[in-house]
Amino acid sequence: MSYYDTLETRSPATREAALMAALAGQVAHAKAAAPYYAQTLAGVDAAACTSRAALAALPLTRKRDLIALQKATPPFGGLNALDKSRARRVFASPGPIYELQGESTDTWRLARVLYAAGFREGELIHNCFSYHFTPGAYLMEGGARKLGCAVFPGGVGQTEQQVQAMVDLRPDGYVGTPSFLRIIVEKAEELGADISSLKKALVSGEALPGVTRDWLRARGIVVRQCYATADLGAIAYETDAEAGLVVEEDLLVEIVRPGTGDPVPEGEVGEVVVTSFCPDYPLIRFATGDLSAILPGESPCGRTNIRLRGWLGRADQTTKIKGMFVHPEQVAELAKRYPGIDRMRLVVDNPDGQDRMALHCEGAEQDASLAATLVDALRDVTKLRGEVRFVTPGSLPNDGKVIEDSRVY
Secondary structure, eight states, X not given: OOOSSGGGGSOHHHHHHHHHHHHHHXXXXXXXXXXXHHHHTTTOOGGGOOSHHHHHTSOOEEGGGHHHHHHHSTTTTTOOSSOGGGXXXXXXXXXXXXXXXXXXXXXXXXXHHHHHTTOOTTOEEEEOSOOSSSSHHHHHHHHHHHHTOEEEEOXXXXXXXXXXXXHHHOOSEEEEOHHHHHHHHHXXXXXXXXXXXXXXXXXXXXXXXXXXXXXXXXXXXXXXXXXXXXXXXXXXXXXXXXXXXXXXXXXXXXXXXXXXXXXXXXXXXXXXXXXXXXSSSOOSSEEEEEEEOEESSOOTTSOOSOEEOOOOOBSSXXXXXXXXXXXXXXXXXXXXXXXXXXXXXXXXEOGGGOOEEEEEEEESOOXXXXXXHHHHHHHXXXXXXXXXXXXXXXXXXXXXXXXXXXXXX
């Protein structure tokens, strides 16, 4: 069995002691260097933050609140300890939410994740995460550079050109969303193109349906998945055991009851809350809005850190579609633009394993011209393609939802 380093196989007690020892220092650093934490942790004794109980007593910072925080204190809401003038890059994710890339090569800790997915020094990685606005592609680039891999910046779209680059360059593996990898492989088969050098993939940004994993495995591509966010980087990753997602070594992960900061018992589904030790963007008890649960026992692969069951939905209505977050606030913005529409509900499903979204609209105005205008507006606000469906007034459920996730995995 091959591991990235010895941290992955240390005893749980040794790991916990190291994390708790580092927690006090990170809380002190956040209070001293990040204006937001200077305020929110003003009454906290950093030196006393050396236990899970002390951690659970700290306030949550919710991802869904970042938009308001950043508007009040631009551009990063005061959560940054590194000034933007010293950042490598600054990004914008849908919302918009702004993030910065710190000074280290692998700010988001992806080298370990790539290694677990089978990538090794000297290999070429075909990177199909977006290089536009969002940090997805750069998360992988930083990890690849630290691991010693070269990267082809494929980005998204232009499927035939992606296939041709794979034919010519013979990459060892792919990183990107699983749905786009399948589209590329299907296009290669349609064209009779040889992309057989592609033997492995690390996917993220959306769920990996079992049917997609099996379909790619049948074509010689072993796929591993990673749970990551733009704010935190890698949180947990799959190994060759394919038995849950192992939590990254340099994070403190809690599962809490949604709507509270109270940790739940092992195995119970709750919201993923993460404390990072990044000096540039020191997120303390950052509530991701994602649901998961801790699996019992250790991974069969020999790594000893806790494991997550994977992504089990959202604690709020914010939804990830094709690797992009869509927020209820964005649907509300559309509703404001078109007062002739009485109610809107964004419905997401995934026929054949491909994410699809449709904006269901109730209102007196229902014509082709308005539908076309709404399609353009939906793409403008969410940066994703979708369709518009007019429905009978009064037919949308009266349950408070503006985003309905009907995907089946």
